[in-house]
Amino acid sequence: MDVPDLPPWPATVREAEAVQDRLRSRIDLACPDPPSVRTVAGLDVAYAEDRLAAAIVVLDLDRLDVVEETVVLDRPSFPYVPGLFAFRELPALIEGLRRLSVTPDLLICDGHGLAHPKRFGLACHLGVLTGRPAIGVGKTRLVGAYDEPGADRGSWSSVTEDGEVVGRALRTQTGVRPVFVSVGHRVDLDTACAVTLRLTPRYRLPESTRRADRLSRRALASDRARPGGAP
DNA sequence: GCGACAG
């Protein structure tokens, strides 16, 4: 998949926030009329000491089987700061996308999109940098208020912040905590939730995210076991 | 001043 070169990377909180302020206006909230999503890419990153492994797994949305996968070993590009999380792993994820021979119809991030203090979470950032549709599916809330959704799988409630809907708390399995779905770029919230439900026939988290999680951990472990290293 | 705070 082709992705434009990355701009110079920020080194401070102040610079990173300036980047978010500048790129925020490039989010496209329109959604193609029949939203056709046949393939999705799950993106996740595992950490160990000063290393990280960014994994991407592309799935066929109908069959839920693997179309292609990539892993990139790297170092964090930024410290972890809530709200600036994207700066930490975006360079490795972008490199992983470049190594894909296919272009997935939708990128699914482990984190948030608009449900972010500046309405520019990882999913928005990744979407804007790639120009591709992206959503965020987070395990916990970052911003916003919501009512507990109904107990059944498929139940949901809006997550609102400053009077606007920034995402949804979506129950993907009966009797399990909801996940937090938000739009990143070029998709609508209904489509984002519909896709998330198709990816969760059995577990709380999307199959795409689960596969990427396993792959990233495996890659970190085998890299640690690798012979040789720095002299 | 005291919490909250994606991964």
Add this chain to the structure above:
DNA sequence: ATCTTGTCGC
């Protein structure tokens, strides 16, 4: 994210 044993439940 990661550090960690047993334990409750399907």
